[in-house]
Amino acid sequence: MKRWLQPIIGMSENRSEISQLGEFGLIDRISKKFSIQNPGSIKGIGDDAAVLDNGEEYTLVSTDLLAENVHFDLAYTPIHHLGFKAVSVNVSDIAAMNGKPEQIVVSLALSNRFSIEAVDSLYEGIRAACDHYGVDLVGGDTTSSRSGLIISITVIGKVKKDKIAYRSGAKPNDIICVTGDLGAAFMGLHILEREKEVFLTDPDMQPSLDKYEYLVGRQLKPVGRTDIVFELEELGLKPTSMIDISDGLASELFHIGKNSNVGVRIYEDKIPVDELTYNTAALEFKIDPVTCALNGGEDYELLFTISQEDFEKVKNHADIHMIGYVHDKPNDHTMVTKQGNVVALQAQGWDHLK
Ligand code: ADP
Ligand code: MG
Numbered sequence: 326m327k328r329w330l331q332p333i334i335g336m337s338e339n340r341s342e343i344s345q346l347g348e349f350g351l352i353d354r355i356s357k358k359f360s361i362q363n364p365g366s367i368k369g370i371g372d373d374a375a376v377l378d379n380g381e382e383y384t385l386v387s388t389d390l391l392a393e394n395v396h397f398d399l400a401y402t403p404i405h406h407l408g409f410k411a412v413s414v415n416v417s418d419i420a421a422m423n424g425k426p427e428q429i430v431v432s433l434a435l436s437n438r439f440s441i442e443a444v445d446s447l448y449e450g451i452r453a454a455c456d457h458y459g460v461d462l463v464g465g466d467t468t469s470s471r472s473g474l475i476i477s478i479t480v481i482g483k484v485k486k487d488k489i490a491y492r493s494g495a496k497p498n499d500i501i502c503v504t505g506d507l508g509a510a511f512m513g514l515h516i517l518e519r520e521k522e523v524f525l526t527d528p529d530m531q532p533s534l535d536k537y538e539y540l541v542g543r544q545l546k547p548v549g550r551t552d553i554v555f556e557l558e559e560l561g562l563k564p565t566s567m568i569d570i571s572d573g574l575a576s577e578l579f580h581i582g583k584n585s586n587v588g589v590r591i592y593e594d595k596i597p598v599d600e601l602t603y604n605t606a607a608l609e610f611k612i613d614p615v616t617c618a619l620n621g622g623e624d625y626e627l628l629f630t631i632s633q634e635d636f637e638k639v640k641n642h643a644d645i646h647m648i649g650y651v652h653d654k655p656n657d658h659t660m661v662t663k664q665g666n667v668v669a670l671q672a673q674g675w676d677h678l679k
Contacts, residue, residue: 365378365379373418373419373422374386374419375387383489384482384483385422385424385480386482387419387480388480389414389415389477390476391410391477392473393473398521400521402545403545404443405450406450406546407447407450407476409451409453409454409457411476412454412458412478413454413625415429415479416458416460416551417547417550419480420549420553420569420627422482422484422489423489423564424482424483424489425484425554426459426460427459427481427483428460428461428481429460431462431465431476432468432478432479433447433465433476434476435469436472457548458551460480492567492585493566493584494585495566495581495582495587495630496630496651499565499566499650500632500647501647501650502629502646503596503626503627504626504627504644504646505624506624507570507574508621508624509540509599509601510544510621510624511617511623512537512610512617513540514623515610516540516541517534537601539601540601543623543624548625560642561638562635562638564631566584566585566630567628567630568580568627569627570624570627571624573621574618575670575672576620582656583655587654587655588651588655588659589670590649590661591648591660592661596618596619598617
């Protein structure tokens with residue numbers, strides 16, 4: 326090892342492992358070293374998207390990077406689905422601010438393993454997502470890679486100033502709501518990994534995924550809940566806080582709790598879990614389905630809090646589920662089990678750095 330390389334990768338006696346900090350610890354460490362210098366930077370690091378003052382409204386900016394063999398496995402990921410997913414995970418963060426996505430920029434690092442047809446296919450998925458979410462592809466960057474495909478997308482959106490929902494606005498007695506159902510993408514990943522193993526052992530065995538279409542679809546081609554932002558607007562409802570569920574319900578509840586300086590209590594029997602997710606987890610993989618919902622990930626549903634007075638507005642909504650409430654004891658995050666026991670929530674989440 327040449328000596329001049331040592332300080333760069335930390336080979337000296339001061340080396341500390343990133344895994345000690347984890348992803349959130351690392352982000353905290355970075356953010357402490359920077360302060361905001363422009364009055365237009367309303368919210369920097371620490372929410373689903375950055376918030377910039379553009380006069381009339383707020384501009385929202387968020388970025389997400391997907392790396393081959395960390396976030397996706399091309400053995401079972403159709404590349405056009407990957408294109409769609411890369412956009413979905415980004416627009417989801419704009420929805421989490423109660424905003425509307427408008428533009429994306431797409432950056433790619435490609436190895437010579439990828440053909441023109443593969444890139445075409447990737448962009449077919451990106452275009453389908455642009456149509457679905459009504460966003461415009463307005464730029465990006467392309468470079469080569471020596472270690473697989475990397476796709477980074479930045480999304481730009483807008484929100485009216487009085488409509489913005491931060492992670493920090495939850496108040497004691499607020500009702501906790503989630504959209505859709507949880508844990509399906511995590512089970513989809515289990516199915517895909519299982520079928521990959523079967524295929525590797527015996528390449529003549531064709532994977533049988535038909536029965537699991539919903540779960541696999543939730544993993545490979547998630548849809549960000551930009552529709553909910555429109556529906557909340559129609560209901561005349563502004564969430565007091567909001568976050569998207571990318572790392573599992575428990576982890577996101579901890580973020581809301583920490584940023585709002587409150588505690589949460591949820592009820593196990595209120596957590597929405599689809600029947601196929603439930604049966605596949607419990608019967609085939611012997612995993613507690615609620616653990617999939619709490620600590621799985623990649624659901625890309627929305628978790629938000631509303632004032633008690635807005636209860637009537639959501640109570641009959643088929644896709645919004647009330648799962649608990651906010652209270653005034655920070656760091657006290659609990660779940661009431663189906664048997665009526667109170668247990669502490671554990672925020673495991675996904676941590677790609679561990
Ligand atoms: P999400 O799961 O909603 O995409 P993340 O957990 O990735 O959010 O990020 C949380 C916050 O930290 C965001 O404000 C994001 O912009 C910021 N962030 C993440 N990584 C970095 C980094 N390397 N440098 C600066 N800010 C970062
Ligand atoms: Mg997010």
